Structure formats: C-alpha cells, structure tokens
Amino acid sequence: MATLADAGPLAACIDQAYAHYEETIPDLPDVSAGIEEDISRNSVWVATKSGLVVGGAIVIVQNPDAVLTNIAVAPVARGTGLGRALMARVEDDCRRLGVHRLTLSTHVLMPRNIALYQHLGWQESGRDGNKVRMEKRLVSH
Numbered sequence: 001m002a003t004l005a006d007a008g009p010l011a012a013c014i015d016q017a018y019a020h021y022e023e024t025i026p027d028l029p030d031v032s033a034g035i036e037e038d039i040s041r042n043s044v045w046v047a048t049k050s051g052l053v054v055g056g057a058i059v060i061v062q063n064p065d066a067v068l069t070n071i072a073v074a075p076v077a078r079g080t081g082l083g084r085a086l087m088a089r090v091e092d093d094c095r096r097l098g099v100h101r102l103t104l105s106t107h108v109l110m111p112r113n114i115a116l117y118q119h120l121g122w123q124e125s126g127r128d129g130n131k132v133r134m135e136k137r138l139v140s141h
Contacts, residue, residue: 002044002056004036009053010046011035017072025109027130031070038069043097045089047073047082057086059093064100071104087120095138103135 002010011032018031038044038058043066047055054077058070068090073083094102104122106113108130118124122134 002039002046004039006044006046006053006056007035007039010039010044010056013046013053013056013074014070014072016074019075021107021110025107028107031072042069043090043093045086045093047077047086049077055082055086057090059090059102061094061097061099063098066094066097066099066102068102068104083116084120091136091138100139101135101137103133105131105133108132 014032014035018028021028035044041060043059043061045057046053052074054074056070056072057068060067060069071083071086071090073080073086091102103125104117106117108127110132114124114132114134117134120136122136124132125135126133
C-alpha cells in the first residue's frame with residue numbers, strides 16, 4: 001500500500017502513463033489530481049522497480065462494491081505484465097475486503113484499454129458521452 005511519501009512519485013508515474021493521450025483526448029481530466037487525498041482515504045498500491053514508482057492503482061472501496069479510479073503503468077514498464085499484475089493484486093485485495101463487484105470508467109478514445117479490460121474479464125456496463133463504464137464481478141451470486 002502507498003504512503004504519503006509515494007504521492008509525488010505516483011503522480012509523476014500517472015502523468016507519464018497518460019501523456020500520450022493528451023494530444024488525442026481533449027477532455028482528458030487531470031489524472032493525477034488528489035493523490036495525497038486518495039492515499040489517505042482509499043486503497044492505493046504502488047509498484048516499484050529499482051526504487052522508482054513505475055505503476056499504481058487507486059480503488060475506492062464501498063462494500064459490497066469498489067471503484068477502480070485509476071490504474072497506470074509508466075512507459076518504461078509497459079509490456080512487462082505489470083498492469084496485469086497490478087489488476088490481479090487489486091482484485092485479490094478487494095476479494096479479501098469482501099468486495100463483490102469492481103467498476104471502472106475509461107474513455108471511449110482508449111480502445112486498447114477497453115480491449116485489455118475485456119480480456120481480463122471485465123464487461124462493458126454502459127456508456128455516457130465519452131465515458132465507457134465497465135464492471136467485473138468478484139464473487140458469483
């Protein structure tokens with residue numbers, strides 16, 4: 001889990017991860033805003049390599065559901081399986097916390113992300129403007 005000391009490096013990692021979308025997605029929000037608050041109030045994971053933050057995930061747990069508000073991998077760690085490993089860690093920890101369903105929102109102009117989430121078992125649950133909502137059940141009922 002992240003500590004407040006991770007806030008700056010995690011924000012920089014998230015900004016790097018989303019930098020290639022800045023030119024193609026004009027309505028991209030400030031993806032690293034509020035990191036300190038997230039670390040204080042929510043479940044935040046960081047992944048490091050050689051002492052550098054190269055990935056992270058932020059989840060708001062609201063049992064029985066949780067919202068994955070951000071998952072990011074720095075460009076230097078892309079293609080290494082880190083995103084998949086972060087997602088598996090998030091899902092495992094959420095199961096331990098009694099979460100039944102994870103949700104997330106992504107942008108319609110991020111089709112590679114949508115395809116990756118679907119490959120990892122997520123299903124599209126709706127669209128609202130440019131927002132694509134997805135969910136993954138962690139327990140069957």
